[in-house]
Structure formats: C-alpha cells, structure tokens
Amino acid sequence: MRKVLRIMGLLLAVVVVAAVGFVVFVSARGIPSYDVPKPTGMPLIEATPARLAQGEKLVLSSCADCHLNRQTNRLAGHRLLDTPPEFGGLYSANITQDKEHGIGAWTDAELVTLLRTGVGRDGRFRIVMPSFVHMSDEDVSSLVAFLRSGHEWVRPDPTPSHEQEPSLLAKALVNTVMKPTPLPAGPVVAPAPTEAVAFGRYLVVGRYKCYDCHSKDFKTNNSLEPEQSEGYMGGGNKLLNLQGQEVYSRNLTFDAETGIGDWTEAQFAQAVKYGMTPRGPLAYPMPKYSQMDDEEVHALFVYLQTLPKISNATAEDGGAVAAR
Ligand code: HEC
Ligand code: HEC
Structure with a gap:
C-alpha cells in the first residue's frame, strides 16, 4: 500500500512539474515563429483591372471588418473588440502601403505566404488573421493587387501596428493546437461559376x-x-x-x-x-x-x-x- 502511495505521489509530482514547465515554456515562448515558406513558381502579380475590382470586392467583404480604421478610412488596423477577452488584447495590423509600419516593403511572395499560411515575413505566426488555404491563386493575386493599388484604404498610413498582448491561454493555444497552414502543393484554380x-x-x-x-x-x-x-x-x-x-x-x-x-x-x-x-x-x-x-x-x-x-x-x- 505504501509503495502504491509512493508511486502515485511520484506520478503526481511528475505531472505538476510537467504542467509548471509547460506554463513557463509557453509564457516565455509567446507567439511562436516558423521558417517562412516560399511559394514556388509564382510570377510577379500583375494588376489588371479585373484583379483590382475583384480585390476591392474581397477586401470589402472579408478584410475591412478587421483591418479598416473607420476614423482614418485606411486599413491601418485597430484593437479587435470582438475577440474573447480571455485571449488578451488582440490587434489587427496596419496593412496600408507605409514602408515602415504597413506592408509597403513586403514582396508579393511574402504577402501570398502570409495570406495562405498565417506566417509573416519575419516568421512570426499571425494569430486571429484567417489563413486562406483554399482560395484560388487568382483571388489571392487580386487581394495582393488591391493592397498595391491607389485605393484610398491602402494609401500609406504611419500608424504603427500595435503589438499583440496574448493571454497565457492564447499563448498555450498557439503553441499547441493553432498552427500555420501549409502552402498549397500545386496551383489552386476555382471551378467555373456554371458548375x-x-x-x-x-x-x-x-x-x-x-x-x-x-x-x-x-x-x-x-x-x-x-x-x-x-x-x-x-x-x-x-x-x-x-x-x-x-x-x-x-x-x-x-x-x-x-x-x-x-x-x-x-x-x-x-x-x-x-x-x-x-x-x-x-x-x-x-x-x-x-x-x-x-x-x-x-x-x-x-x-x-x-x-x-x-x-x-x-x-x-x-x-x-x-x-x-
Ligand atoms: C465572421 C463570421 C461570419 C461569416 C464569415 C459569415 N457569416 Fe453568416 N452569419 C454570421 C452570424 C453571426 C449570423 C447571425 C447574425 C445574427 O444573429 O443577427 C449569420 C447569419 C447568416 C444568415 C442568416 C440565417 C438565418 O437563419 O437567419 C445567412 C443566410 C448567412 N449568415 C449566410 C452566410 C454566407 C453565405 C456566408 C459566406 C458567403 C456567411 N454567412 C459568412 C456570421 C458569419
Ligand atoms: C478576424 C480578423 C481579421 C480578418 C478578417 C483579416 N485579418 Fe489580416 N490580420 C488580422 C490580425 C489580428 C493580424 C495580425 C497582427 C499581428 O499579429 O501582428 C493580421 C495580419 C495581416 C497581415 C500581416 C501584416 C503584418 O504586418 O503583420 C496582412 C497582410 C493581412 N492581415 C491582410 C489581410 C487581408 C488581405 C484580409 C482579407 C482577405 C485580412 N487580413 C483579413 C486580423 C484579420
């Protein structure tokens, strides 16, 4: 009996040490970084009128709610009020063309990687930002073309992106279950609207x-x-x-x-x-x-x-x- 108790006590100690270790590890590591995946065979994205129109339509429906600052009418980012408070303070980024504070200095390939995988050009995983794994290459190109366009939403805005303030829970999630998605292995083509x-x-x-x-x-x-x-x-x-x-x-x-x-x-x-x-x-x-x-x-x-x-x-x- 005493032996059983001793073993159980030992096991408990191991569990406690492991849990404490995990917490220390997670809070020290914070939001993890990854090697930046490189899309292959990606030609420079040409801004055709069709892509600019499609890009505007997609940004209006799928990006503006998170990135548009309604005071300045620029995609300069802001605190996200609709994320669960137990995740800490989360902020969308400045995605205007400002070279220092926006994405003005990012290459097309870096933008594509971010949109598909959630990994930024610096390797840091962008949490909350949805990854568009199954979006067609054409739609992704339209998004990039729009971000590079003369539209007033993307004109350079010098507001720095706010650093994330993730809670321990958010850090635990991004170190365990929330992971970047891989780049697609081949071309992604949308089916024709007639199908x-x-x-x-x-x-x-x-x-x-x-x-x-x-x-x-x-x-x-x-x-x-x-x-x-x-x-x-x-x-x-x-x-x-x-x-x-x-x-x-x-x-x-x-x-x-x-x-x-x-x-x-x-x-x-x-x-x-x-x-x-x-x-x-x-x-x-x-x-x-x-x-x-x-x-x-x-x-x-x-x-x-x-x-x-x-x-x-x-x-x-x-x-x-x-x-x-
Ligand atoms: C950001 C999250 C989000 C996305 C993306 C989204 N929806 Fe919704 N949708 C909601 C929420 C939340 C409601 C309920 C709103 C309410 O209660 O007033 C809703 C309600 C609806 C309803 C009303 C259904 C009913 O029974 O009243 C329809 C239809 C709908 N969505 C279609 C779509 C379609 C189609 C898409 C994609 C093109 C889409 N939604 C994308 C969050 C979303
Ligand atoms: C649910 C909210 C949300 C939506 C929707 C969203 N984003 Fe984001 N986006 C974020 C957050 C949060 C970040 C990360 C900020 C960070 O971690 O620094 C981000 C980061 C980015 C970045 C990287 C910028 C940088 O400097 O880190 C780009 C580019 C971007 N988003 C573009 C888009 C585009 C294009 C769309 C629409 C197709 C979109 N986002 C939709 C929330 C969102």
Whole structure:
C-alpha cells in the first residue's frame, strides 16, 4: 500500500512539474515563429483591372471588418473588440502601403505566404488573421493587387501596428493546437461559376470562408479539410459583436425547422447581400456581401442544398424549437 502511495505521489509530482514547465515554456515562448515558406513558381502579380475590382470586392467583404480604421478610412488596423477577452488584447495590423509600419516593403511572395499560411515575413505566426488555404491563386493575386493599388484604404498610413498582448491561454493555444497552414502543393484554380455546386463549395471554403463562422466552433474547424469541421455549416459558433455580446452563427443547412430549408433563393440573396431575413435584420459579425453577384448567390444556394441537414436550433428559431 505504501509503495502504491509512493508511486502515485511520484506520478503526481511528475505531472505538476510537467504542467509548471509547460506554463513557463509557453509564457516565455509567446507567439511562436516558423521558417517562412516560399511559394514556388509564382510570377510577379500583375494588376489588371479585373484583379483590382475583384480585390476591392474581397477586401470589402472579408478584410475591412478587421483591418479598416473607420476614423482614418485606411486599413491601418485597430484593437479587435470582438475577440474573447480571455485571449488578451488582440490587434489587427496596419496593412496600408507605409514602408515602415504597413506592408509597403513586403514582396508579393511574402504577402501570398502570409495570406495562405498565417506566417509573416519575419516568421512570426499571425494569430486571429484567417489563413486562406483554399482560395484560388487568382483571388489571392487580386487581394495582393488591391493592397498595391491607389485605393484610398491602402494609401500609406504611419500608424504603427500595435503589438499583440496574448493571454497565457492564447499563448498555450498557439503553441499547441493553432498552427500555420501549409502552402498549397500545386496551383489552386476555382471551378467555373456554371458548375454551381462546385463553385458554391469554393465560395464557402475558399473565397469567403463562410464555414469558418458557420460551423460549430473555431476550435474544431478543420482548415485543410473544411467538411471535416464539427457541425459543418450547422451554425452555433459563439461569436461576439463589437460590444462583446454573444451572437451565435446560424444553421445554413437545409433543415426545414432549424436551418434555411424553407427559404427561397430571393430571401437568401437578401440575407447574404444586405443582412435582411424573413425574421429581421442580421447583426455583426455577419458580413454584408453587398457586391456579391447573382452567380455567386445562386451557387451558394445550390451548394448548401447538397449538404447533410443538421438539426441545430439557434436563438432565431424561437424558444419552442430551441428548447427541443
Ligand atoms: C478576424 C480578423 C481579421 C480578418 C478578417 C483579416 N485579418 Fe489580416 N490580420 C488580422 C490580425 C489580428 C493580424 C495580425 C497582427 C499581428 O499579429 O501582428 C493580421 C495580419 C495581416 C497581415 C500581416 C501584416 C503584418 O504586418 O503583420 C496582412 C497582410 C493581412 N492581415 C491582410 C489581410 C487581408 C488581405 C484580409 C482579407 C482577405 C485580412 N487580413 C483579413 C486580423 C484579420
Ligand atoms: C465572421 C463570421 C461570419 C461569416 C464569415 C459569415 N457569416 Fe453568416 N452569419 C454570421 C452570424 C453571426 C449570423 C447571425 C447574425 C445574427 O444573429 O443577427 C449569420 C447569419 C447568416 C444568415 C442568416 C440565417 C438565418 O437563419 O437567419 C445567412 C443566410 C448567412 N449568415 C449566410 C452566410 C454566407 C453565405 C456566408 C459566406 C458567403 C456567411 N454567412 C459568412 C456570421 C458569419
């Protein structure tokens, strides 16, 4: 008996030492750095009018909410009010063309690496910044072309990017589960809009990453194989608005009771583009995809119908359904 107790005591001591060691390691290491992956076979990105227009559309829907400073009307970054307070103080970066404080001195390849993997030119992992693993090369090029353009959002702004103030929890996560994503092994090409289902999937996992917010939880999302994310497109991800209040993402599968199975395509278009639903307006952080074209809306609507229906009631379904 005494021997058993001694062994258990020893084991406990080992566990405590390991835990303390982990905490010390994590707080000293902070946000980790990696070797900077280099995209191969990437020609210099040419700024065609089509790319500039596409880049503006994508930045408006997918980057501005985090990077645009509404006072200066520049993508100069700011404190993110909608990240969980237990992660510490998190700030988006200055991505204007300022050479010292923005991305003016970054090469196209460095920008592509950051957008695809989350690793910056200095090797530091950028936390919170979504990585666009499945975005097509053409869309990524459009983003880079826009960042280099004459648009007023990207004109040089000398505001320094704020350093991150991650909590111990955030540091523990970036040293364990949150990792950069790898660069794609080959070219990434978007399906043609006429292939509605394939194109709709591309919009959900690649171009707009709807699945990121609309699956169960960021922590169980699978960025390499999005469909493997828990509750893929079934909603219920606990997000925050700018006042720090909880806003749950909604079920976008075609379950008639708790999803959007009883919606028409016209209703869906209103919701996605203007945030208007049959049950009232949609709140932040649901983006307004006001520049989305009819082909995109149609493809999304068609693709969502092909997904397994998930029964997951969120607040908008009303007390009776939600309580079931
Ligand atoms: C959810 C909020 C969020 C969204 C959406 C977002 N970003 Fe970021 N971005 C961040 C944060 C946070 C950082 C990292 C700041 C840091 O760690 O220094 C960052 C960093 C960057 C950087 C690196 C700049 C630097 O100096 O470190 C670039 C470039 C960038 N973002 C571009 C974009 C583009 C382009 C989009 C849209 C396709 C986008 N971001 C969408 C939050 C976001
Ligand atoms: C940044 C997170 C985020 C992203 C990205 C996002 N959504 Fe949402 N979406 C939300 C939230 C949160 C709500 C609920 C808002 C509310 O409660 O007012 C919502 C609500 C909706 C609704 C209303 C559903 C209902 O039952 O009322 C639709 C439709 C929708 N989103 C479609 C999309 C599509 C399509 C995309 C991609 C093109 C997308 N969303 C991307 C967060 C997001």
